[in-house]
Amino acid sequence: xxxxxxxxxxxxxxxxxxxxxxxxxxxxxxxxxxxxxxxxxxxxxxxxxxxxxxxxxxxxxxxxxxxxxxxxxxxxxxxxxxxxxxxxxxxxxxxxxxxxxxxxxxxxxxxxxxxxxxxxxxxxxxxxxxxxxxxxxxxxxxxxxxxxxxxxxxxxxxxxxxxxxxxxxxxxxxxxx
Amino acid sequence: xxxxxxxxxxxxxxxxxxxxxxxxxxxxxxxxxxxxxxxxxxxxxxxxxxxxxxxxxxxxxxxxxxxxxxxxxxxxxxxxxxxxxxxxxxxxxxxxxxxxxxxxxxxxxxxxxxxxxxxxxxxxxxxxxxxxxxxxxxxxxxxxxxxxxxxxxxxxxxxxxxxxxxxxxxxxxxxxxxxxxxxxx
Numbered sequence: 394x395x396x397x398x399x400x401x402x403x404x405x406x407x408x409x410x411x412x413x414x415x416x417x418x419x420x421x422x423x424x425x426x427x428x429x430x431x432x433x434x435x436x437x438x439x440x441x442x443x444x445x446x447x448x449x450x451x452x453x454x455x456x457x458x459x460x461x462x463x464x465x466x467x468x469x470x471x472x473x474x475x476x477x478x479x480x481x482x483x484x485x486x487x488x489x490x491x492x493x494x495x496x497x498x499x500x501x502x503x504x505x506x507x508x509x510x511x512x513x514x515x516x517x518x519x520x521x522x523x524x525x526x527x528x529x530x531x532x533x534x535x536x537x538x539x540x541x542x543x544x545x546x547x548x549x550x551x552x553x554x555x556x557x558x559x560x561x562x563x564x565x566x567x568x569x570x
Numbered sequence: 571x572x573x574x575x576x577x578x579x580x581x582x583x584x585x586x587x588x589x590x591x592x593x594x595x596x597x598x599x600x601x602x603x604x605x606x607x608x609x610x611x612x613x614x615x616x617x618x619x620x621x622x623x624x625x626x627x628x629x630x631x632x633x634x635x636x637x638x639x640x641x642x643x644x645x646x647x648x649x650x651x652x653x654x655x656x657x658x659x660x661x662x663x664x665x666x667x668x669x670x671x672x673x674x675x676x677x678x679x680x681x682x683x684x685x686x687x688x689x690x691x692x693x694x695x696x697x698x699x700x701x702x703x704x705x706x707x708x709x710x711x712x713x714x715x716x717x718x719x720x721x722x723x724x725x726x727x728x729x730x731x732x733x734x735x736x737x738x739x740x741x742x743x744x745x746x747x748x749x750x751x752x753x754x755x
Contacts, residue, residue: 430653478607479725517730518722543718543735545695549654560735564722 395457395505399498402505405456405469407447410440412466413458416489425527426489428549428558453477455514459502467493470506472516480517480565482510486530499533507537511565520562524549531559539563572632572680577673579632579645579680582623586633586641587616593643593664602702603662605724605733630684634663634677642668645681655692657685675708682712686740693739699724700732713746714738 395402405413414436416422423431446454453475459468469487476482484506488499510516520542523530539561547555572579593599595610623631623646631646645661661681663674685691697720698705714736722730 428654429651476605479605479723479730481723520720541718542720545717545735545737547739548656548693555654560718560720562721 397501397505399501400459402457405458409458411436414439419489422489425524482516482519484519484521494529500536503537511568518564523559525557534561574676574680577677578635582633589641590616658695675711678712682743686743695737697733713742
């Protein structure tokens with residue numbers, strides 16, 4: 394477990410899938426976190442997908458939950474794919490509980506995750522995608538040193554108009570600075 | 571089949587595999603094309619890939635042939651998103667005699683015409699390594715513009731290289747005229 398003053402990060406387990414499915418059915422998720430088809434997530438389906446993934450014991454992914462010091466799950470953070478040869482990892486960030494979008498919870502979760510990724514997991518570059526209307530994630534990522542590298546203009550359809558999709562990244566050298 | 575002036579786009583055939591293996595054993599092709607290690611392909615790997623595309627009803631994959639029917643390269647979609655009407659693509663000319671002569675530009679134009687004017691996509695995207703100036707020239711000639719630079723993403727030849735993100739919209743493509751750039755080649 395990685396311990397902070399507001400949140401802790403720990404490995405996801407099968408028991409966490411109910412709470413994560415709830416976050417993936419939240420208004421915030423449909424509004425700013427998914428850029429694919431807006432589909433409801435069934436906890437049984439999420440649990441099955443998680444179990445299938447864990448059974449493969451792959452070393453190129455990593456899945457953590459973000460929880461408060463009291464143990465309430467408020468999000469997830471992880472690596473959906475690690476390209477070991479290039480030192481490159483694709484990070485995801487799941488939020489969805491509006492009570493924890495301010496107050497520094499997400500910022501601390503990302504700070505803990507970066508320390509692990511760069512200092513323990515030997516990742517050289519972390520990148521992630523964020524919708525332009527997801528101000529909560531953007532603010533937390535930028536506060537931790539992420540920079541916008543690519544703007545996919547008018548990429549994702551929401552409420553009849555196309556939003557930009559941003560690719561943000563941070564290199565280990567930038568994190569150390 | 572989609573017919574161009576000097577090349578056509580057609581379905582892959584099992585007989586193309588022999589050529590695909592030969593082309594993708596050439597470092598001049600693989601160094602410019604793959605993020606992974608340049609392990610030389612085998613015909614078994616390509617057989618499996620061929621069976622995959624034959625079953626695939628989500629993506630589109632074409633062989634690029636010369637007017638004599640010879641497989642000289644290929645192009646395909648990746649992560650096609652029907653909701654947002656976008657896709658990533660990849661394209662390569664493998665036969666050494668057909669590189670730097672405008673065949674790639676002509677094939678790409680035909681492929682874009684299909685993606686925009688038959689499938690109805692809005693935007694086509696690709697990534698290209700910063701040192702692959704031959705491909706960058708081809709993409710710019712076809713109307714692609716730079717969306718950003720993924721810094722230091724590829725480890726090759728002992729150092730890290732940038733990966734450029736480029737895209738073209740259906741409006742930009744159709745404003746230029748469907749096959750205008752093949753004449754420049």
